[in-house]
Amino acid sequence: MSDFYSNLVNNFLIAFGVIIGASLFAGIGAIITDHPPLKAMLDLAGSIKIWAMAVALGDTFSSFAVIEKGLFQGEIKSILKQAVYVLTAILGANTGYLFIKLIHRCGVLWHNIE
Numbered sequence: 001m002s003d004f005y006s007n008l009v010n011n012f013l014i015a016f017g018v019i020i021g022a023s024l025f026a027g028i029g030a031i032i033t034d035h036p037p038l039k040a041m042l043d044l045a046g047s048i049k050i051w052a053m054a055v056a057l058g059d060t061f062s063s064f065a066v067i068e069k070g071l072f073q074g075e076i077k078s079i080l081k082q083a084v085y086v087l088t089a090i091l092g093a094n095t096g097y098l099f100i101k102l103i104h105r106c107g108v109l110w111h112n113i114e
Contacts, residue, residue: 004081007085008084008085008088010056011056011057011085011088011089011092012056012088012089012091012092012095013092014052014055014056014089014092015052015053015055015056015088015089015090015091015092015093015096016052016092016093016095016096016099017096018048018051018052018055018056018093018096019045019048019049019052019092019093019096019097019099019100020096020099020100022044022045022048022052023041023042023044023045023096023100024041026040026041026043026044027040027041038103038104038107038108039104041100041103041104042100042101042104045096045097045100045101046097049093049094049096049097050093052089052092052093052096053086053089053090053092053093056088056089056092056093057085057086057089070082
């Protein structure tokens with residue numbers, strides 16, 4: 001598998017994992033502090049999506065150097081690659097959020113928790 005596709009998979013899974021992991025630990029913290037865990041998980045998952053993207057892009061998005069290279073040296077391909085990396089990270093973060101939202105809905109349906 002090429003480096004580009006490896007980075008796409010990594011970006012998606014890192015963003016997804018940040019959302020799921022942080023939400024899981026927020027739920028554990030809510031249980032310890034006697035707060036509703038599913039609500040805490042859902043609230044946190046919605047508020048950290050941008051940070052999950054930033055974490056996922058940390059190794060592939062080399063700041064403005066890539067954009068500068070693309071704009072001023074005519075390498076449009078590098079700009080397109082960065083755009084695909086960003087979209088993949090967005091997709092991973094939103095998928096993680098939707099997974100936590102699904103868990104919240106199942107909890108509401110099965111246990112009448114709000």
